Amino acid sequence: MTSPDLTQANIDKIATLFPSVVTENFDADGNPVQAVDFDLLRQELSDHIVEGPQERYRLDWPGKRAAAFTANAPIAKTLRPVREESVDFDTTKNLFIEGDNLDALKLLQESYLGKVKLIYIDPPYNTGNDFVYNDDFAESVEEYLVRSGQVGDSGARLTANTESNGRFHSDWLSMMYPRLKLARNLLAADGVLVMSIDDNESANLRKLAEEVFGPRSFIAQLAIQVNPRGRHLDRFIAKTHESLLVFVRDPLSDAITGVEKDGRMADEYNRVDESGPYRLLGLRNRNQAFNPSTRPNLYYPLFISPSSGRVSAVGSDEFSVQVMPDAPDGTQTCWTWSREKVAAEEALLLAERSGDDWRVFRKDYLHGTDGEVAKTLAKSVWLDPEFSNDYGRKSVKKLFGSAVMDFPKSPEFMKRIIDIACGTNGTVLDFFAGSSSMAHAVLDANLGDGGTRRFIMIQLDEQTDEKSEAASAGFATIAALSKERIRRAGVTLKSEAGMLEGTVDVGFRALRVDTTNLADTATAADDLVQTALIDAVSSVKPDRTGEDLLFQVLLDWGLELTMPIKKETIDGFEVYDVEEGALILCTRPREARDSSLSRAAAAIAERQPLRVVFLDEDFADDAERINVGQVFSERSPHTEVKTI
Template identity: 55%
Template structure:
């Protein structure tokens, strides 16, 4: 039930509404005295609408602007005192996997990954929240520094939880969304390799704004194109059935993308079915090529028009090498070497020559003849053709418009999880195609709006298909599902839990469906969660400290943090990848972590002996790290440094 306003009408807003009906282009957004974003009128634009000449005003320039843009830029660069803590119990094959699943806000995650994965990601796919007018889950509140501001700007609920209403009526509809996306795209760009690209799913509401924002971040010249995904007819629209969404594609550096050999090719659909039918016909008819070809043409005719194999029905000729399409050998325009005689293999006479001669030079034609790649007619009166084998033309450039029924993905996910616990998941087979043409076999893929975990599923499917060893990093906010949702009824506490469970089950399914004689795929992941720094706040003024509690303040590490927690913060600080192999050992009764076979050796025991220090130094690791408070005196710390200086002078030694 709506509440009475109990105030006089807001005539200013009423006037803005009236002007918006007459001149939609003069409505903009600004901040009020309290910092809240609201609708306003661009008076320079209004003056121009009401004038019969060009009105003088501020200098014009082409740009995308919105209230909060500078704060969003600041947010991208501002440091955070956070870390990633391992969750072994939530992981799959923690010690061996090369995949990561990070739980927490993706803005924090992207910042934490900057050094370890700078320029290492080949493909980023994201499906950000569409601007539907619902409440945002990602609430950065860049300008919020006090509870008063959050209260008066309506960004907290009665319990004090952050809540940013994003309805069109509050005047922040586009600004909040752009402020959310801008810093994330800037940070994501840093992670892309020079020949990498980002694919962004989006609907009509923010497609234009996302394009302009991405053009600012990546450069308009790095715009690759837009794919249109037709996902099936919807009947919930008033005027037209919105049955599509877009995938905007920007390259990190399009010139580097252009230099890739064989870049952005995808295997044609329906080929396996054609090869299977050819094999069946060959077994049935033996060496009778005419019978095999006749049977193949009959098979094509009975296929449905939407069957992907039907696209290749022109590949209906066969020989002992396989299925081929007779291609024209004519030259488009004559050259000095395009006209020469080609003789029929049976009659020995010169065959009919095209008007401008042959497509291939004489020596190339001789090679093709020797390899039986030229098809002749019964005599010289029939012009020969080139045998273009299907096996030589399996790849194609991806189409910008494609149709995949969106209901299929929902059904498969429901079957996998045993219930409809996630609404409108992305199709893993569509994403698999993107992974196929956008990456090589050992590349890294990032999805920082992981949702139901479709990207990880797609990576595993493509690795199963071509034997690749691609890795992925998924980031998902620990968003609590709505109380009435199926996910909540199934006992999932967060969307991240749903995503992890989907990846677990998908990994098992992918491995089960592989041939028994193939090596298992890496279907595991290291689960990490974003948390506050492991380091305790030990700074105190003399007035805040008494002699009795001085001993309690000696440790700079929080009491609830494990040694493995410390290790992962060290990996981040040193810019090391978070999936490096980790081995635990005991040296003189102390636990030691050996990372990457000696790339880093760490000991976080609260005391270390000279024997431990020397044993680590004798292994000559690239890096070594200890707790600062593990050395009882400054003299012990200095002695440790001296040991490394003598035994392993190239080791970088640090303390936390």
């Protein structure tokens, strides 16, 4: 009977925006309460590294603040299209981005904010070696010991035990932290994050993701048998599995739908009635957290027909055996269904005699009674042989003739993740793409159910080992191998598509992380000489094309990078029309210096686009600039006009 706790309400709002800044504190009575770490909040809102020595319950390591700053720091880069490496560039809805995934994730923040249904990553496992993703965090043992407080400025060791391995954990966490923070922004409200990891960092990765997404967003840590024999270096225990950490963007959403029941489960569904095969699941609820005080609606008697085994919530001449809430051992029986659900679903209930007692079950059908494919909860242990790395190697060998990747994930394993977390038309992001097993699985899943899922693969242009089969096959980088994997998988799947061949999107737009297309023209007048004036006129680098500019404009305006593009020439100008007027970019080719921008602008204004972009250098003079503005004011006043 008090007024609302506005402080707590504000903390809840901050937790929604920045879950990593919410921590625990103690009230006056010593009880733990939710609180805001203001040092971390300042870091989220600052453009420099914020220091703060306060102790708190959290995962910590040397370099964490620098990693958080890295996530928020802007970059002067863009994505450039690479048509010659793409497949079906003009029509595909899929993307392959080559470059550092930290840069790529930053560049995608506006265009794909809250639009990704599933993020899957298989990050480099921490073996104690240096990372190709160093983000300037890699350091020597000596530097680490100084920064972590284990040696003084004079070089004298301050701790009893060395911790040389600690820098590798710190480097790895610093590499992962900003990427997870950026990835969270891209997930939809019902989005799911799934991460493959081994024992070296599984505990740290879980704590790290709990900090970024919030502890309640953690769903499960699954065990996936990827190597039934174990590894030849294993001691004491044959490590046959890897972990799969599952998080959701919003723990209150229906983000995970379960897996389809299939023929491999038929042995469990060994009973049949007019609705098909089914199995029996006990109706008794054994959750020890429930009791008559917390869940009174689950405690009530059921009535059984002795002749047929049918069950009812109401007693009668036919339903004469009463199953009381008090069980024989003195405890009370708690049901998984409420009385109202039992009344509505009596046809699914069945009782069987067990000695002198009756047990109540519900029928769980292999196939949905409403015509839809029935689903069940995914198990926490996955033992399917098709999920193993052996199967992953076989799938790659089938495409390339040799196992050009050492430990590729199985496409069937990837399809299971898609099945539980993506639906039929979501966007799937993998920013440690490797050999693009996930892209292969997305194409295969679409072929199987007619879905329209889209993928975004991001892979660093990391060099292949010169002694590897990939290098022997002519692939200089993992990114090149990854793109070829998608091409070959697409050709194979199209040949199997039959009637669906024309409807399955097996293409991708290849993009590359590069420096900005804009030249640095911020030169003081006193620093210019007459011969350099002409070089200071253009704001665009001389090696960049109109299509390069177009994709930077798409990023700046927050538009998706797979929108259809139509290129044409109007009065000598190159005109790029994105999705029939969502955006039009107009640029003057170098060979068309005599063309009039006013005439081209008038033709564009007649189409009444939503957005138009011109180059500043394409205006002949101020009079033409004013004239173009007047044209749009009169013919298309709603158009947003910008100039580069």
